[in-house]
Amino acid sequence: MKYTEGGVCAAKGFSANGVHCGIRRNHEKKDLSLIVSEVPCQAAAVYTTNRVKGAPILVDMEHLSNGIAQAVICNSGIANTCNADGVEKARAMAEICSRVTGIQASDIVVASTGVIGQPLPLEPIAGHMEELFGGLSHSAEGCLKAEEGIMTTDTRPKMTAVSFEIQGKTCHLGGIAKGSGMIHPNMATMLVFLTTDVAISHTLLHKALQMDVRSTFNMTSVDGDTSTNDTCCILANGLAGNAEITDENEDFAIFMQALNSVTVDLCRKIAGDGEGATKLLECCVTGAKNEEDARVLAKAVICSSLVKAAMFGADANWGRVLCALGYAGTELDVDKVEVAFRSEKGTIRVCENGSGIAFSEETAKEILLEKEIEILVDCHDGEGSAKAWGCDLTYDYVKINGDYRT
């Protein structure tokens, strides 16, 4: 298993592109992306649990009901959510894409991200579909363009891929993701498109995705707001040539590991580039009663505004970590809890048996001034462990969100 270039274009038979079509006023910013497989793929997706769902999600649920897809079309700028004609527009978007690519509309995954409640104009999409399709590329550059087309307030592209072997065949799995606000764990999250050339049954592909998001995207939070348009979708075209994975055997385990390597990397990229973020935070809970408790505790710490603001200030205010653990909603023996902070500069223990211990504020500051901070919580009360990813809360988060629409 090794990281490689190419993102969604790493897997055989996938190409991608992104263009500026005019949904956004800024001509410098791409706003329409396309990912295509040479052949039809097994496809699976998980979606937001928000009861307000973007129209594209309603259409994707129909399109993916047979487990087959061959392309993804996605615009940024407008979410196509809370519009009376949203579903009609999402269907039309797939049809426009179908006419140009020759792929059946029902085999196209549709996604939108951006402002909620503004009508989606179809003309820019129709007017640029030929250009978008014509420019499809199998290169890493094609993937980068597609990524740029789905980015909103993201400051950095988020793409990753791994190569690995199954039955002696070289396989690939890669993905792109869009952050960076309205990010909060709940079944699926944000927009993530994954591609692989592994041959795998639809049932196992869907199972793998569902299992994986529980410990990856569902454990990532930027601001506690679960988006209306969250979609995480994977396409598997089978071109690697392995015998189709149809059992939960060793090959499936390798596939799960590859998937997890890609999704964890995307989670770290999403959290680290959260709106206004200056730091990636990773909370590692160990010694919890069970895994579910560990998840709940790790998420509570990552979601606490006060912990996030303290990390922005490089302030070792561990009392706020204890406070968040306390209101997380799980049983917790506070008197056993141990807390430490870790970064490239080292590790510092700040709390033992639920009480503060003497530590050097100077050393703590040095550790917390780094860009990647681990908050280590040991409950000393069992075997459950979990990780959650988030970011600090900064002036820029407020600035970005104080006037996002204008």
Add this chain to the structure above:
Amino acid sequence: MKYTEGGVCAAKGFSANGVHCGIRRNHEKKDLSLIVSEVPCQAAAVYTTNRVKGAPILVDMEHLSNGIAQAVICNSGIANTCNADGVEKARAMAEICSRVTGIQASDIVVASTGVIGQPLPLEPIAGHMEELFGGLSHSAEGCLKAEEGIMTTDTRPKMTAVSFEIQGKTCHLGGIAKGSGMIHPNMATMLVFLTTDVAISHTLLHKALQMDVRSTFNMTSVDGDTSTNDTCCILANGLAGNAEITDENEDFAIFMQALNSVTVDLCRKIAGDGEGATKLLECCVTGAKNEEDARVLAKAVICSSLVKAAMFGADANWGRVLCALGYAGTELDVDKVEVAFRSEKGTIRVCENGSGIAFSEETAKEILLEKEIEILVDCHDGEGSAKAWGCDLTYDYVKINGDYRT
């Protein structure tokens, strides 16, 4: 029922004071407060649901187990939470107070607020108890001093009182509150001390408090962090001379109304002075399936970082309101939802039947630039209604919390 001066000193027989004793380094800031009744009181309290509880709460649970109290001693600066010797120190604080006031230690309510995990020094408290006791005053000024002693990042004192009649006797009920961060609804919240001269049984006093906080302090959120030290306590000394209220009769209804008038006013003051806040937000949900759903929906809107940041920017980004309603966790027929914004400048409807409607951005801006904003949500799906109070998310919230300890 009319609002009056005096806060906790409005009710007959109560006096209060606050001094700087030296727990805080800043000599300008009072950090120790005392409220005393001339006679023993019926007393009731509700506490944080955080599993990490401040040591004073553990001591108060013992002290109030017989339903009797006569004084409240409270320090700010240090929370006396997550300290190995916390309970011992909280008991000692009551004993120091007892020696000087002559009130039994077990009739004294102890409270602390401030940084978690730092040891509480008793010397400053012991050294200033005579001064604190000697300066007790029945005046509004005494109440103001007590309020100043419990304030942390609060920028304004929070005190209120009402006078009303029961059985021809003039009665009073008043209170003080401390904001303004780590504020999130969960059973009790923040520090609130209420006093009244009404004669009422302990059972009904406790019931009244429990019922009231459900729709007042539990519906108030500044930052989603449920504090470890939340305590809301009421003392009733019976000096108004009414026949003791022992039934849920008309007198009890009047008492409940007086209590609610004081607590709603304190909620508005706490939310409006939330850390870094420039605006008070009030979310009014109507037409929900039932009252519980209405509460959950109103709280979700008030707690959304994205809604809060949009309000800071006076941006009528109603899609974020819909998004928050959607992830609140209740059943919701999105297609019926109506949203409007209201302030002193007028009301503007922005969403009908779950979709955006045309509105003047200019008028919306004018409305949202005011200091008190109502977010009106009508679910058109039942009779349930609820209000929640919060504030905008600003640069200053981040600034205050980025380096709170130093």
